[in-house]
Structures are given as structure tokens and as C-alpha cells.
Amino acid sequence: MTTVADTVTTLITPTANNGAAGTSRGSPGVNSAAAGWLDTKAAAPNNFDSGVVGLSITNGTSAPGVPGSIVVQWSPDNGSTVYDLAGYAGDVVAGSTYSWSVDIPPGARYIRVIGFGNTTNPVTFGATYSGTSRS
Numbered sequence: 001m002t003t004v005a006d007t008v009t010t011l012i013t014p015t016a017n018n019g020a021a022g023t024s025r026g027s028p029g030v031n032s033a034a035a036g037w038l039d040t041k042a043a044a045p046n047n048f049d050s051g052v053v054g055l056s057i058t059n060g061t062s063a064p065g066v067p068g069s070i071v072v073q074w075s076p077d078n079g080s081t082v083y084d085l086a087g088y089a090g091d092v093v094a095g096s097t098y099s100w101s102v103d104i105p106p107g108a109r110y111i112r113v114i115g116f117g118n119t120t121n122p123v124t125f126g127a128t129y130s131g132t133s134r135s
Helices: none
Strands: 004-012 048-059 069-075 083-089 097-104 110-116 123-134
Touching (some): 004 110, 048 069, 048 083, 069 097, 069 123
16 A cells, blocks of 8 residues: 655745845845755655645835745756746735745756845745655
């Protein structure tokens, strides 16, 4: 009999204003890979077959001048080669919140999430990976 298990891994803890103002894609304010790319094949006892990343952007009481952006990226080789899987942006309305889900295919070995782009005021980014494994 096959046992299916889900494991949740926090990629970006949504602490208030964790995305500094004025960041760029090349130097993101939030980078889940700062502690290393998530290896989806080694992160569970029996390796993940696939998963889902939940993303969020929340503006503070002072809206950013430019919306914050959040991007899910994957790599076949632990970050030497990087591909964008999905990207989203918030808005410039104070207090607004956006959330999305991104399916991670079985072939995406390493993943990370970056948050950047907001200017004037910081925003709060959040990201969680839920991987499914079978044994």
C-alpha cells in the first residue's frame, strides 16, 4: 500500500515589512535561498514527487510607491542555472493583501522565492512550500 505524506516548509517567514524598500531583482530584499536552495528531492524522507508554493504580498499602512514583486524560481543544479517558474506583483494601495499558489512540477529539483521591487515603503512577503511524498 502507498502512503502519501505532505510536508510544509517555510521559505519566507511573513514578518512585518520584511521586504526592504528600493530593492531590485538582482539584489532582492527577500531571498529564501539565503540559507540555501530548497532541494525538493532531499527535503523529505522519500523525496517529494511534486508540491505547491503559497505566496503572499501585504502592503503596510503606508503604501509602496511601486508594487512589490514575488518570483518562484527553480534550478536543476543548486542555483548555478536559474529559471523563473512564476511571478506576481502587488499594488500601491495601503493595507492590501494578495496571495497565489504555484504548482511545482516533479522535475524542479531546487526552488527558491525572491521578493523585490517595492519603493518608498517596505512590504511583507511570505512563501511556504508544501511537498508531497509517497512511500
